[in-house]
Amino acid sequence: MAGKYVEGEFNIHPMDQFKVEGLFNGGATPQGFADLFMITNQTLWIALTVLAIIGLMVLGSRGRANVPTRMQSVAELTYGFIYKMVEDVTGKDAVKYFPHIMTLFLFILFANLLALIPTSFSVTSHIAVTAVLALMVFVSVTVLGFVLNGVGFLSMFWPKDAPAALRPVLAIIELISYFVRPVSHSIRLGANLMAGHAVLKVFAGFAGALGLGAVFPIFAITAIYGLEVLVAVIQAYVFTILTCVYLKDALHPHH
Amino acid sequence: MATEAATGASSTPGMPQLDIGTFPNQIFWLLVALVIIFYVLSRVALPRIGAIIEERHDGIANDLERAADYRRQAEEAEAAYNQALIDARAEAQRIAAAAKADVQKDIDAAIAKADAEISAQSAESEARIAEIRDSAMEAVEAVAKETALAVVGAVDADMADADAVNAAVAAQMK
Incomplete structure (x- = not known):
């Protein structure tokens, strides 16, 4: 397959970094349910994400110090940040869902940040991952909405303040936008991560091909890397705050 | 070989x-990871961090309360100190006034005594001065009489009548 690329040409494969490959079977990609338990490069980085979260939130808070260590301070800041977000956006009665939202936030945040380590694997750039996260939110919010409000949850789609003639039209638009939510929710995260990492790879390919002129692509990589750090945090934040907003619809559908 | 080529191409x-x-x-590994994270967070990490933050809040609130307490005590102590100062000042003034009155009494007595002595002495002195003056007048009269007698005797010995001269001198001296 390498023979497909002519020697001396730009030899850039920005999408290769996203390939899911088994770690212990010579790099074969998993095929359907037969390879359900295969340990892949993605499995490794998902595991590292879990370990990083445990490291920060469990080991970091191990000292239970009144004057926190650096790690404990970061853990407390993260806790306070998301707790306040849930409280402010969703409401005081939503704090019982705080662990769920914290799980989402920490997983996305750490997956995003670990993906910025060179040669690592970007877990959250995979639509399979982000779609599952978004669908989990969508299904839980919808189920919760009906369980808590019964059929009254449907009143969310019926704009009472609009003129009577417009109401059915608006209701259809509301309904469509409701079902588009998980799509935008998941693609926003996955596409942001994928695009950023692909761009980094493209510039890295330029740097490899330009010899001394590589200074410019390297400068660009540095700048884009900074941007990607920002994107990693912001996308985790956006995903979480949207989850809070959707959850608010389930808890208080009437306003 | 054929399947591998196919997957590679796809x-x-x-x-x-x-x-x-x-x-x-x-999806399988993602769900495994999410379940682990959720259990670790909801069982261990979040309750622990929540408790730490809660404890710190309580501690700070307690410290603030204690500080307010100490402040109140300090204010009370300051008030007591000021009161003591005022009392001490009043006491000092009272003692000073009493001492001043005592001293004034002594001074008055001393002055009265001195006045009495002075007036006694001056009376005595006046008496002596009067005495001296009288004796001086007598001496002047005696000298005048003798001088007059001698003058008259020198002018006319027959006219030197001692009694007449003395009477004339005494009349002149009055």
């Missing part, structure tokens, strides 16, 4: 993200 040119064959594997 994943290499396009987006690996859209390789549906990898989805079950990805």
Whole structure:
């Protein structure tokens, strides 16, 4: 397959970094349910994400110090940040869902940040991952909405303040936008991560091909890397705050 | 060999993200990870961090309360100190006034005594001065009489009548 690329040409494969490959079977990609338990490069980085979260939130808070260590301070800041977000956006009665939202936030945040380590694997750039996260939110919010409000949850789609003639039209638009939510929710995260990492790879390919002129692509990589750090945090934040907003619809559908 | 070529062809040119064959594997491990994270967070990490923050809040509130307490005590102590100062000042003034009155009494007595002595002495002195003056007048009269007698005797010895001269001198001296 390498023979497909002519020697001396730009030899850039920005999408290769996203390939899911088994770690212990010579790099074969998993095929359907037969390879359900295969340990892949993605499995490794998902595991590292879990370990990083445990490291920060469990080991970091191990000292239970009144004057926190650096790690404990970061853990407390993260806790306070998301707790306040849930409280402010969703409401005081939503704090019982705080662990769920914290799980989402920490997983996305750490997956995003670990993906910025060179040669690592970007877990959250995979639509399979982000779609599952978004669908989990969508299904839980919808189920919760009906369980808590019964059929009254449907009143969310019926704009009472609009003129009577417009109401059915608006209701259809509301309904469509409701079902588009998980799509935008998941693609926003996955596409942001994928695009950023692909761009980094493209510039890295330029740097490899330009010899001394590589200074410019390297400068660009540095700048884009900074941007990607920002994107990693912001996308985790956006995903979480949207989850809070959707959850608010389930808890208080009437306003 | 043929299957490998086929999978390679399906994943290499396009987006690996859209390789549906990898989805079950990805989703399986994702769910495993989420379950682990959720249990670790909800059982261990979040209650612990929540408790730490709560404890710190309580501690700070307690410290503030204690500080307010100490402040109140300090204010009370200051008030007591000021009161003591005022009392001491009044006492000092009272003692000073009493001492002043005592001294004044002594001074008055001493002055009265001195006045009495002075007036006694001056009376005595006046008496002596009067005495001296009288004796001086007598001496002047005697000298005048003798002088007059001698003058008269020198002018006319027959006219030197001692009694007449003395009477004339005494009349002149009055």
